[in-house]
Amino acid sequence: MEKFGFTISKGRQIDYESNNRWIAEYIYEREPSFRLCIECGGCAATCTTGNLTKFSLRELHILIKRGENDQVRQNIRKCMLCGKCTLVCPRGVNTRNIVVLVKQAFNKSDDYAI
Amino acid sequence: MQFDPFVIPFNIGLYFILIYVVVRSVIWFRDLSRPDKLRLQRGFFGSAFALSLKEIFLESLIHRKILKTNLRLGYMHMSLAFGWFLLIFFGTVEADIFGTKHLNAPYKAIFFRFFNPEHGRMGLEAAYGFLMDLILAFILSGLFLAVFKRIYSKVVGMKKTTRLKTTDKIALTSLWLIFPSRLLAESFTSGANGTGSFLTGTLGSWLASFLPAQQMAYPFWWLYSISLGTFFILLPITRYMHIPTELFLIFMRNSGIKTGDKAGTYSEVQTYSCSSCGICIDACQLNFSAGITNIQSAYLMKAIRNNDDVSDIADNCLMCGRCDKKCPVGIELSPIRMIQRRGVEAENDIRNIYKGYFRSRQSVTSQYSAGSPVYDFLPESNPEKADVLFFAGCMTHLTPTIKNSMIKILDASGVNYKFIDEHGGVCCGRPLMLAGQDKEARELINYNSQMIWKSGAHTLVTSCPICYKVFKESYYLDVEVLHHTQFIKNIIDEGSVKMNFLHKKVVYHAPCELGRGSGVYDEPKAVLEHVIRLEKSKYEDDNSLCCGGSLANMKISSVKRNKIACDAATELTKGNPDILATACPLCKKTFSSATDTRVADISEIVAEALIIPEIKKNINKQISAIKETITIS
Amino acid sequence: MRKHVVVIGGGVAGLESAGCLSKAGFDVSILEKEDQTGGHLNDWYKLFPDRRNSSEVKEYLNGITLNNRIELLTNTTIKKLNRNKTHFSIITDKGKELIADAVIVATGFDLFKSARKEEYGYGIYDNVITSADLEKMFRKGEISLKSGNTPKTIGIVHCVGSRDEKVGNFYCSKLCCVTAVKQAIEIREHLPESKVFCFYMDMRMGGAYYEELYREAQEKWGVNFIRGKVSEAGEAIDHKLVIKVEDTLAGRPLKMELDMLVLMAGMEMSEGGKKIAGLSGLNTGENRFFAATDHHYGSNRSNINGVFYAGTCTAPMNITETISHARAAVSEVTDYLREGSK
């Protein structure tokens, strides 16, 4: 590689087909209100964690739906489950359960090393 | 030598169960934690023992609690338990007095009539026989109810009855067979010999009039013995295990053992002590408001006993604690549910949230608990010094009226205070605990604890019962933790604030976490009575309802939450109060969308009633101080 | 003597106004360029938001227009439209002359010609179709690819020819969003195995029960919504369509393979309308629709006294709005003629 002084950049494109969206499926199954999000961002705006660090449930939510799981894995742990997002959500999405389920799903995936 | 092969099934069963119970109790004792062992030993030679005996008599035999809540159900349980006890007791006595020799093997007492068919013709014998028949009739009446409860539970005044697994069914049938078979066996024998009292005698002679009583009796004695045997053998794997287990439970409880937050002997004993009476099901709002009928504590206990996967049951609960208070056996249902939520989480002691046993600052000095930190983004906290800290809590930030009322009240009180989470604080950690994530919770707890110590305050006031409970229960603090209702009560008593009396009719809803959760009932009502006319509702104190908003339920849908809220609100506003008062931001928010009646937090009402004297000294200094308090972010 | 009103266009607006006019006691002539009335209703299968059958609305319209006071001239376009003092003389392509006391222009809209958005490959890739094509499939009762197979993944592109400076349409056609949601639901009804993705810029659900329909699409039918405008469609070796879009919420470009792409064609001033505007001197606005004299209280009035507008020839409208607009036009006509008779 050195002999070129550069490497082939990885594309930023979300490749919908090759992405693994099983976590989204896992949640759809257990928390149907996951579908109801309209990405208004209310959750991110009121978020206790978001007040202290870069953390947007709205964004994580969309990333999960697209199968961009690696970005979610670390970030989702930052949630404090305080529940403000659930209270402000205009679509009645059970956000806390979603967070819990995402964590669960990652634990499972670590176990079965998916 | 009086013996007959038909007693063998009974003997096998009896000795099996006796041995089983002994072995089991030894194992349980061994598994107890060190301090609990000591407690038990102390209890054994102390008052606990006597207490327990009393309680066993009242609860396990008479079933006083059930009688109180539901007379018919109580009678059913009493007749079976107490009746059977009497039957055994007097049976033994009978065998001892009237038997050929003293100190007989148990079966002699149980099958006394078979071995002494001639017994009970006249005099004292007859009187005694009458007593025995009376007891039997007493039991049969209860059994009659029980059978009906199965078929149609309304008979015993219950909306729901517990579902059974097969072994339970078999055990149940054998239990049901015991007394009828005894009745028939004795009747035939009496019929054949012209003995027996008003029940067995009458029935016997009537049967003998058209049946060969002598021949008929024998098979029924077999049946009696077999059903007893089966019942005993099945006992360990059925819910009837609660009969022996409850005795242990009562004794352990009286010796001061608590559930704690890890599975152990005590929680196991409690799970086995559940008789699936179903009172918790009737108490559960998920059941009667939201139509969720498979997650109540009785089912949880059963699932645990059967080693099923309980996660769905465990998480789908408001943790309102209504069932805890109603459980006739006094099982600590919510703590047990919490253990299930933690699952494997709660191994390491550092993560131990319940501080009941060891009050120390262990593991708190470092912000992070064991393992890799999750909330490493939390800023270094350096609060200003103050006597009183006001921690509004996350939810309160969504109900600004409460926040502002509290500021108004705090200012008026003239105490030197700091609003520590004015610019948004860090969550208290309880929501994480309720999700069974103690490790993460511990991080937040440690972080907040440090901030509180640094401030050097002597009092911590919070507006959120959720925070209040966790501050009290799981924070290692050397400050006085007060819910704002308690704080207001104090400043009223000190007379440091003056208030008008508002001519309004108010009904008070005790928040779960504050009421059943932390036992704070009186201060809120005292404060209210000071400023308005407080109406009673059907749901006071321990019996108060849950608003449905509870953070504890991970699974419930917003629609069902709202159902619960509406039902509760309708109940509470039956007397058309002007205000539905509560002491929790979450309750307020949930109720506001469920009723047309004005919903207000006590602090709001107080702030309304408050008489603000001419500007308090150094008030401006205070305000400016608040403005400068630690700015997180 | 009875007054005579000519209604140009036999779509929803035309029929509704003609019906009301005849009720009000006028003689009415409807000029329709097609061989049957009903306009776009004939192409649509089910209507949002309640997904009732469009034929029901058509029946209603026929009901009020089938009477002896209404003269219906189909396959007719107009050559001339002149005003001489109090009367209008209209000469049809067949040379017939009509004398009218007032004229209602109800020339409606045309669907945007999706082929103009080359990058979406309408007419180039077999399985890129328009909302209208999909309606035909619904009516046939089978949604299938050119190959005859049933599609598994279907994409719906909002705002095709609307809110698009590149094709000179700055305006929002208002109805495409809800149409997309409606059709997404219908697709899932027909093909329970399929997955449907809506690519939107904004969800404009500003009508009675539109938002509810949106929610149903998410909740009951599991329709996926991705916020971003599709930039281009290509074709993979297996003839699947490859679309490129920015998932603006993830802030990342996104590539997806689809079996079928449905283009939500917007609404444009109809060709017929343009022609009439040309030969009558009626004003048109920047959006090329007829320009009413006042946006707020004169939305039926034209710059020619005695000529009134009804329906989507002035702006995108849904059927409800079109019908009320048509009735408003009739009340304008009655006022005008009453004053005229004085």
Add this chain to the structure above:
Amino acid sequence: MNIEGKKAIWKDYQKEIAEDKFYYVRSCVRQNFFPGSETAFLKIMRDELKKDVFEHPCHTTCTGIGYHCDIVPVETTMTVVARQFALMTEAGYENLLPSCITSFGLYTEILDTWHHFPEVEKKVREQLRKATGREFKKPKNLAHASDVIYKFRKEIGAKAKYKLINKNTGEPLKVVDHIGCHYSKMFPSKGVGGAEYPYVLTGMIEEWGGQIIDYPERRHCCGFGFRQYLVQANRGFSIACSKEKFESMKPYKPDMIITNCPGCPMFLDRWQYVINEMEGKRYGQNGEGIPVFTYEEVAGLVLGYDPWDLGLQMHQTDCEPVLDKIGIEYSPEDKYNTSENIIKSKSHSLINV
């Protein structure tokens, strides 16, 4: 892919291309990248098609690269371009024929700008006069060299010695066409067939017996992007673009790639080598790369010119597979052999000695 639909679109994008009397301006970089191409073009135009093509020795860069790298301000560029026009005017030509796509795009852009902002044109004329004392007429016709080859594709086809057909299978060669971004993406109306489905190269290939293949990333940039390549730190992006194209075309098993831009063949050709070095990936069949040609090279090949005279030895991805498929005779040993006598021995040599 519905060809009828495409034809409909192509109809809308028929640009006017001059018949004769061209003023040819060379590209700055092509002569180093693929030196045979422009020479071949001139030979085809002059010898095969008997056209009058004039080259001015004083022609300079159009500053396109500098302009697109934001290092040459637009007015400077315009003035330089104005000078090119002046040279053409002085030479008495009016049909401008740039060899470079970027120049073509830049000229188009400038003429369009002047059309909308006459005051700018006035200013530029003023600047040019002050600087050089020159005046200029705007070109009557502006066509890219590939447009002209496209225009005369039939004539070339008629003279063709080879067809783009696999002589073993009889199948037409599968060809990927790659249009330079500056050809029609900025001004679709100025490109043959528009921006979405350009026809200019497709037309040649179809005429000469080949078969164009559509693939999802057909419209994607080759990755040159000026700053992307010129700044070493950015080259990762450049190569990533080419890679995306290769990945996307691979399943179609293309025999060759044809391009009409100076940069594209360079990068589509060289990056194949780099990608192979970095990741050991090749995109052609049986472990080879996909040969990349300029349209002049392809035209030269079908006309039967010597591959080495066309400069195919300068390609980093070997072209022999295609030559073999078509059945073109060539001497492998002469590939890098340019000694005097060989050059002399070639009567029809393209190389001017």
